[in-house]
Amino acid sequence: MAQPLPVSPLARPMPELGIVRGVRLGAAAAGIRYKGRTDLVLAEFTPGTTVAGVFTQSKCPGAPVDWCRAVLPTGQARALVVNAGNANVFTGRAGRQTCAATAQAAAEVAGCTPEEVYLASTGVIGEILPAERITTTLPALHAALSDTGWDAAARGS
Numbered sequence: 001m002a003q004p005l006p007v008s009p010l011a012r013p014m015p016e017l018g019i020v021r022g023v024r025l026g027a028a029a030a031g032i033r034y035k036g037r038t039d040l041v042l043a044e045f046t047p048g049t050t051v052a053g054v055f056t057q058s059k060c061p062g063a064p065v066d067w068c069r070a071v072l073p074t075g076q077a078r079a080l081v082v083n084a085g086n087a088n089v090f091t092g093r094a095g096r097q098t099c100a101a102t103a104q105a106a107a108e109v110a111g112c113t114p115e116e117v118y119l120a121s122t123g124v125i126g127e128i129l130p131a132e133r134i135t136t137t138l139p140a141l142h143a144a145l146s147d148t149g150w151d152a153a154a155r156g157s
Contacts, residue, residue, distance in 0.1 A: 024149065042080070042081055044145055062125075086124055098134075102134050
C-alpha cells in the first residue's frame with residue numbers, strides 16, 4: 001500500500017460533516033493511475049433527486065462533460081461517479097466507451113438507468129481511462145456506501 005502523502009503544516013482538520021438525507025457516498029482505490037491511492041468516488045442519491053448543471057465553455061471538453069451534457073435534460077440523478085488520476089480528455093471513441101461502460105456499471109449497482117448517472121474525471125489528459133478498473137471496483141464500493149462518507153469522498157477525488 002502506498003504511503004500517505006505529507007500534510008502541509010498549514011492544513012486544518014476537516015470539519016465534521018453532517019448527514020445529507022438522500023445521499024450515500026464513499027471512495028475506494030481502483031488503481032486508475034497509482035496503486036493503493038483512493039481514486040474513485042461514488043455518490044448515490046434517492047429516487048426523485050433532480051439535478052442541474054453548469055459546464056465548461058471549452059471547445060474541447062472531455063468525454064465525461066459530453067456525457068453529462070447529453071443526460072442532463074432528463075433532470076434526474078441517482079449516481080455520481082468521480083475518478084482521479086485520468087481526466088478522460090482527448091481520448092476519442094475510447095473515452096466515450098469508458099463513459100458508457102462506467103454509467104452502465106454504476107446504474108446496475110444503483111438500480112437506475114445510465115442516463116441517471118453523472119460522471120466526472122480529473123487527472124492526466126490524453127491517456128485512455130481503463131474502464132475495467134472502475135467497473136470492477138463499483139460493486140464493492142457501492143456495498144460500502146455510507147451517509148457519513150464525506151471524508152472518504154473528499155480524499156478520493
